[in-house]
Amino acid sequence: MKEQIYTIPVMDAFKEDSECPVCILERNLENHYIDFVLGPSLMEPSCRMETNEKGFCRRHFELLYNKQENRLGLGLIIDTHLRELVKTLGKRHGRIPIFKPGKKMAAFADDFVKLLSVIENKCMICDRMNYTMERYLDVIFYLWSREDEFQHLFNTKKGFCLKHLKMLLEGANKYLSARDSHVFIENLLNMQLEHMERIQKEVNWFTEKFDYRNADAPWGNSKDAVQRSIQKLVGHCTLK
Ligand SMILES: [Zn+2]
Ligand SMILES: [Zn+2]
Secondary structure (H helix, E strand, C coil), rough: CHHHHHHHHHHHHHCCCCCCCCHHHHHHHHHHHHHHHCCHHHCHHHHHHHHHHHCCCHHHHHHHHHHHHHHHHHHHHHHHHHHHHHHHHHHHHHHHCCCCHHHCCCCCCCHHHHHHHHHCCHHHHHHHHHHHHHHHHHHHHHHHHHCCCHHHHHHCCEEEECCHHHHHHHEEEEHCHHHHHHHHHHHHHHHHHHHHHHHHHHHHHHHHCCCCHHCCCCCCCCHHHHHHHHHHHCCCCCCC
16 A cells, blocks of 8 residues: 555545546645745754755745745745855856956856756745655556546546646556556546536636526536636636
8 A cells, every 4th residue: 555645635635526636636735835834844954954945936935925924934034045045146156257248248147047047946845746746646546556446536537637637647657557558548538528528618608697698597517617617727726
C-alpha cells in the first residue's frame, strides 16, 4: 500500500462531487502551504533560508497577502528575501565594467535578464506543491491499477480541468503498463468529452436564461455554470 499520507487525500478528493478532483487536491495543498508560510515556517531556519532564496510567484504573493493574516510575518519574510536579492543583484552589478557605449552594456543587460528570468520562476510554494502533486499522481495510478473500487470511482467522475487532464495523460504513460494505459486513456477521454459537452450546454443555458422568454424556465444546473466552466478550462482559481 502506498503511503497513507498521500492516499487519504486522494480518496477524499475523488469522493467529492466536482469538475476536477485533482483541483481539489491542488486547492487543499495550496491552502495548507499558505497557512504554513504564515505560521510554522517562520520559526524554521531551513524554511527561512528557502524563502529568502526563492521568494514566491505572483499568485502566491497575492494569496499570502489577501489572507490578511500575520502581516508582520509576511513583512519579515519579504524583508530578508529582498535583502538577499539586493545582495545577489548587487554582486552581479559589481562586475559591471567601466564602459564606453557599445556592445558590452548590451551583453551585460542580457546577463541581467537571464538572472531575472531565473528569479521570476522561483517560488517556494510552487516547488513544494509540484513535489506533492507528483506523489498524488503516483498514488492515483497506483490505486487505479490495483483497487477496483477506486477505478470505479475514477470512471464515474465528471472529467478534469484541462491542466490536470494533461497531467493524467502524461502520467498514464509514465506510471501504467502499455495495456493499462490504453484502457485508462480511452476511458478518460470518453469521460472528458462527455462532460465538456455537458458543461458547454450548461453555460449555453445560462446565457439563454437572459432571454426574457426564458425568465420563468428553471435554471437547472446552470446558475454557477460560468464559474464551473472557467474551472474546467483553466483549473482551480480564486473566483469571488
Ligand atoms: Zn484540475
Ligand atoms: Zn507559486
